[in-house]
Amino acid sequence: xxxxxxxxxxxxxxxxxxxxxxxxxxxxxxxxxxxxxxxxxxxxxxxxxxxxxxxxxxxxxxxxxxxxxxxxxxxxxxxxxxxxxxxxxxxxxxxxxxxxxxxxxxxxxxxxxxxxxxxxxxxxxxxxxxxxxxxxxxxxxxxxxxxxxxxxxxxxxxxxxxxxxxxxxxxxxxxxxxxxxxxxxxxxxxxxxxxxxxxxxxxxxxxxxxxxxxxxxxxxxxxxxxxxxxxxxxxxxxxxxxxxxxxxxxxxxxxxxxxxxxxxxxxxxxxxxxxxxxxxxxxxxxxxxxxxxxxxxxxxxxxxxxxxxxxxxxxxxxxxxxxxxxxxxxxxxxxxxxxxxxxxxxxxxxxxxxxxxxxxxxxxxxxxxxxxxxxxxxxxxxxxxxxxxxxxxxxxxxxxxxxxxxxxxxxxxxxxxxxxxxxxxxxxxxxxxxxxxxxxxxxxxxxxxxxxxxxxxxxxxxxxxxxxxxxxxxxxxxxxxxxxxxxxxxx
Amino acid sequence: xxxxxxxxxxxxxxxxxxxxxxxxxxxxxxxxxxxxxxxxxxxxxxxxxxxxxxxxxxxxxxxxxxxxxxxxxxxxxxxxxxxxxxxxxxxxxxxxxxxxxxxxxxxxxxxxxxxxxxxxxxxxxxxxxxxxxxxxxxxxxxxxxxxxxxxxxxxxxxxxxxxxxxxxxxxxxxxxxxxxxxxxxxxxxxxxxxxxxxxxxxxxxxxxxxxxxxxxxxxxxxxxxxxxxxxxxxxxxxxxxxxxxxxxxxxxxxxxxxxxxxxxxxxxxxxxxxxxxxxxxxxxxxxxxxxxxxxxxxxxxxxxxxxxxxxxxxxxxxxxxxxxxxxxxxxxxxxxxxxxxxxxxxxxxxxxxxxxxxxxxxxxxxxxxxxxxxxxxxxxxxxxxxxxxxxxxxxxxxxxxxxxxxxxxxxxxxxxxxxxxxxxxxxxxxxxxxxxxxxxxxxxxxxxxxxxxxxxxxxxxxxxxxxxxxxxxxxxxxxxxxxxx
Numbered sequence: 014x015x016x017x018x019x020x021x022x023x024x025x026x027x028x029x030x031x032x033x034x035x036x037x038x039x040x041x042x043x044x045x046x047x048x049x050x051x052x053x054x055x056x057x058x059x060x061x062x063x064x065x066x067x068x069x070x071x072x073x074x075x076x077x078x079x080x081x082x083x084x085x086x087x088x089x090x091x092x093x094x095x096x097x098x099x100x101x102x103x104x105x106x107x108x109x110x111x112x113x114x115x116x117x118x119x120x121x122x123x124x125x126x127x128x129x130x131x132x133x134x135x136x137x138x139x140x141x142x143x144x145x146x147x148x149x150x151x152x153x154x155x156x157x158x159x160x161x162x163x164x165x166x167x168x169x170x171x172x173x174x175x176x177x178x179x180x181x182x183x184x185x186x187x188x189x190x191x192x193x194x195x196x197x198x199x200x201x202x203x204x205x206x207x208x209x210x211x212x213x214x215x216x217x218x219x220x221x222x223x224x225x226x227x228x229x230x231x232x233x234x235x236x237x238x239x240x241x242x243x244x245x246x247x248x249x250x251x252x253x254x255x256x257x258x259x260x261x262x263x264x265x266x267x268x269x270x271x272x273x274x275x276x277x278x279x280x281x282x283x284x285x286x287x288x289x290x291x292x293x294x295x296x297x298x299x300x301x302x303x304x305x306x307x308x309x310x311x312x313x314x315x316x317x318x319x320x321x322x323x324x325x326x327x328x329x330x331x332x333x334x335x336x337x338x339x340x341x342x343x344x345x346x347x348x349x350x351x352x353x354x355x356x357x358x359x360x361x362x363x364x365x366x367x368x369x370x371x372x373x374x375x376x377x378x379x380x381x382x383x384x385x386x387x388x389x390x391x392x393x394x395x396x397x398x399x400x401x402x403x404x405x406x407x408x409x410x411x412x413x414x415x416x417x418x419x420x421x422x423x424x425x426x427x428x429x430x431x432x433x434x435x436x437x438x439x440x441x442x443x444x445x446x447x448x449x450x451x452x453x454x455x456x457x458x459x460x461x462x463x464x465x466x467x468x469x470x471x472x473x474x475x476x477x478x479x480x481x482x483x484x485x486x487x488x489x490x491x492x493x494x495x496x497x498x499x500x501x502x503x504x
Numbered sequence: 505x506x507x508x509x510x511x512x513x514x515x516x517x518x519x520x521x522x523x524x525x526x527x528x529x530x531x532x533x534x535x536x537x538x539x540x541x542x543x544x545x546x547x548x549x550x551x552x553x554x555x556x557x558x559x560x561x562x563x564x565x566x567x568x569x570x571x572x573x574x575x576x577x578x579x580x581x582x583x584x585x586x587x588x589x590x591x592x593x594x595x596x597x598x599x600x601x602x603x604x605x606x607x608x609x610x611x612x613x614x615x616x617x618x619x620x621x622x623x624x625x626x627x628x629x630x631x632x633x634x635x636x637x638x639x640x641x642x643x644x645x646x647x648x649x650x651x652x653x654x655x656x657x658x659x660x661x662x663x664x665x666x667x668x669x670x671x672x673x674x675x676x677x678x679x680x681x682x683x684x685x686x687x688x689x690x691x692x693x694x695x696x697x698x699x700x701x702x703x704x705x706x707x708x709x710x711x712x713x714x715x716x717x718x719x720x721x722x723x724x725x726x727x728x729x730x731x732x733x734x735x736x737x738x739x740x741x742x743x744x745x746x747x748x749x750x751x752x753x754x755x756x757x758x759x760x761x762x763x764x765x766x767x768x769x770x771x772x773x774x775x776x777x778x779x780x781x782x783x784x785x786x787x788x789x790x791x792x793x794x795x796x797x798x799x800x801x802x803x804x805x806x807x808x809x810x811x812x813x814x815x816x817x818x819x820x821x822x823x824x825x826x827x828x829x830x831x832x833x834x835x836x837x838x839x840x841x842x843x844x845x846x847x848x849x850x851x852x853x854x855x856x857x858x859x860x861x862x863x864x865x866x867x868x869x870x871x872x873x874x875x876x877x878x879x880x881x882x883x884x885x886x887x888x889x890x891x892x893x894x895x896x897x898x899x900x901x902x903x904x905x906x907x908x909x910x911x912x913x914x915x916x917x918x919x920x921x922x923x924x925x926x927x928x929x930x931x932x933x934x935x936x937x938x939x940x941x942x943x944x945x946x947x948x949x950x951x952x953x954x955x956x957x958x959x960x961x962x963x964x965x966x967x968x969x970x971x972x973x974x975x976x977x978x979x980x981x982x983x984x985x986x987x988x989x
Contacts, residue, residue: 116544216551217551219551252555332782338595339550354588
């Protein structure tokens with residue numbers, strides 16, 4: 014039998030279009046692999062076998078009729094469990110929405126369907142996307158397919174683990190402060206966070222309106238570009254989604270070159286806080302770029318370096334407290350009766366939300382309260398602007414910025430409970446591109462001797478997503494796109 | 505020194521849009537099945553985002569322009585947080601710091617004196633849902649559960665906040681009336697207080713002897729002009745009494761109890777909520793560019809006060825008549841159409857305020873539902889003015905026009921006035937008959953004793969009655985004179 018798990022999305026779609034195999038066959042292979050390994054990995058929380066079979070059959074019928082089945086014809090994919098899909102549970106891996114079934118499709122899911130992709134299921138995540146390890150899910154932690162004693166990263170850990178485990182060639186996540194790139198890095202695959210305003214957020218139960226962005230995870234850059242071609246579109250239902258005409262992201266990859274590119278390598282930070290293997294990954298990336306004819310130089314972003322984490326948590330948690338307010342036990346989701354209205358709210362929210370979500374809502378409510386708002390939130394928005402300005406200056410001199418995506422190699426399970434603040438600090442490098450609204454990507458640079466992935470982050474200018482992907486595809490050639498994990502020994 | 509009353513008003517106008525402020529649900533909630541006009545957006549179903557209703561923005565701009573406001577080109581929305589069952593998102597999306605229109609004023613006229621009320625701003629916001637607290641016996645108090653109807657949730661409102669420039673209940677009433685008139689002229693809102701499309705919160709205080717502002721009290725729940733007047737009278741008296749007796753006054757929100765005729769404390773400033781106002785990041789800023797504003801400005805009709813003043817000047821109406829005629833745009837337009845058909849302005853105004861108003865009142869309809877076309881009415885009034893029809897005839901004819909919805913000519917025919925005018929020989933015969941029947945009166949006139957012409961008028965009246973108004977009064981007078989010689 015064909016090993017579909019090793020194929021890229023582009024190859025699968027081409028095969029479906031060329032009748033080399035059917036969408037149904039590919040789907041069955043995907044389902045089989047998920048069923049075989051996910052008892053252990055726990056990356057998938059809802060499997061939509063029935064609807065997926067229907068969708069695959071429709072793709073095959075289109076092919077049979079000679080119609081265009083779409084750019085992602087028959088490509089099985091998984092979506093993070095905060096993507097609404099009609100008739101399918103969208104739990105955000107929270108008790109609050111444990112049994113909630115969405116009555117509408119998110120724009121992302123709708124566009125994927127139109128492109129012929131088949132939604133196989135929903136993936137595990139940190140509760141309401143709050144967390145960096147995918148351990149705060151009510152469905153239990155996801156394990157990292159590269160090393161099951163370690164976390165897959167978060168909050169889109171289920172999506173990253175699914176791609177790493179070969180369940181499907183692509184998965185969708187949402188990235189607020191690194192939630193696509195960081196788990197992709199930890200799981201040894203490629204994760205892309207587009208510019209803010211590039212992809213519609215409609216139907217994604219996000220948690221920070223001004224930071225969230227839908228992002229694809231895949232094993233190679235070409236697949237990321239393919240998904241970008243499908244998802245990056247203006248949307249009537251999301252007024253923050255930019256109306257500009259998108260370039261072809263796949264076309265940008267053709268004939269790309271690093272020659273003459275100006276590449277800034279972030280410096281100035283305390284390198285003792287970063288794992289030596291990851292510093293080495295940066296050096297190797299820079300060296301490779303230089304070899305390819307790029308001009309490489311060091312650059313420091315002092316405001317981002319000093320204040321990004323504090324700024325990120327002020328901005329993010331303030332918004333989170335506001336976004337989470339609609340979960341009040343009234344219309345949907347977890348409900349508990351109370352002595353009166355206030356008591357009902359208290360009981361429903363206290364018992365419906367987990368510890369990390371409650372912690373963030375409380376901090377966020379405090380940040381937005383009278384007195385604190387002016388002293389904390391407003392300065393944070395100013396710092397945010399300063400960080401964006403630093404990048405604007407940087408991109409006058411450089412085409413691309415290279416820096417760590419995370420300071421550490423994948424943690425062991427349970428690490429977050431010991432050192433929550435340390436885990437927050439892990440967002441220092443990933444959150445800067447969200448604060449500045451920039452496209453960025455985590456790219457695999459190989460594996461350590463123990464088999465742990467190494468990675469770097471690439472950041473591009475606002476709406477320079479196409480050239481960022483083009484540069485990434487060239488760098489990917491230097492290291493080789495990662496293959497899916499050998500799952501032997503997992504079960 | 506007398507304390508001066510200081511009043512500021514916040515008026516909520518429900519904007520006349522077909523769909524809600526942030527989604528495509530219908531705004532037609534009156535009589536609709538509860539929760540039938542709702543969608544995932546207005547119910548705050550997870551993942552949904554608001555979409556701005558451009559028409560609501562346009563109406564708010566229109567109202568702002570009518571109120572002489574500055575239209576701001578970088579308008580944003582804020583979230584106003586509080587947990588309540590009528591609020592699906594647990595925050596209301598409203599404009600806080602970046603209102604669409606700021607400044608502006610409205611000139612009102614009270615007791616013949618013009619007064620300018622300055623405005624603070626006009627902003628857009630969404631309405632909340634409606635709570636129903638039923639009990640087994642249908643009463644609201646003591647309900648063991650509540651029902652929520654979100655049909656109204658998300659309906660666009662514009663809130664107009666005045667400066668504390670009004671000094672009496674009469675001024676407040678005049679201000680509200682004129683805002684409502686403007687809203688109706690601009691078709692921005694139907695401005696009905698009964699159905700809640702115009703809601704008023706009243707802020708009132710009494711100034712201190714040194715002229716400084718006193719403790720301000722907000723009164724909510726006033727649902728009619730009458731209750732606003734009563735609430736203000738009550739509150740002014742209450743505050744005066746408190747100041748006289750040295751009782752403390754608190755900055756607070758009070759509710760008007762229309763049945764008991766009193767205001768009651770709802771919450772004081774200490775328990776005021778912290779709304780945690782915060783930018784609505786899910787909505788892009790609204791950029792009302794000058795060209796856009798200019799286009800709306802050009803689409804606007806003549807303002808009611810301009811029309812009022814023009815009618816005085818152009819048609820020679822009295823100020824009071826002009827106020828009455830221009831109160832409703834449709835009435836003013838009807839008037840001008842009548843005049844365009846040759847009806848003299850004073851007669852047209854009179855006809856509108858008496859004949860037509862009486863019919864409208866009887867039927868309980870507005871002029872826009874009145875079946876008789878203004879052109880027909882205008883020609884009718886013109887005929888009366890040209891003495892082609894007497895008043896009596898005209899009223900008969902008009903009754904036919906109203907009843908049958910026919911043209912003037914058809915009505916004249918149908919009413920019998922068509923049999924034609926009684927004139928010439930036929931009329932002479934009637935006049936002769938009347939004179940013959942009144943020998944004493946005839947004699948008095950002949951002898952020249954009818955100095956004031958009363959007897960002459962009496963005979964004329966009898967002839968007119970006999971002819972059912974179908975004679976030309978001037979001709980009748982001539983004939984009587986001729987036959988009495």
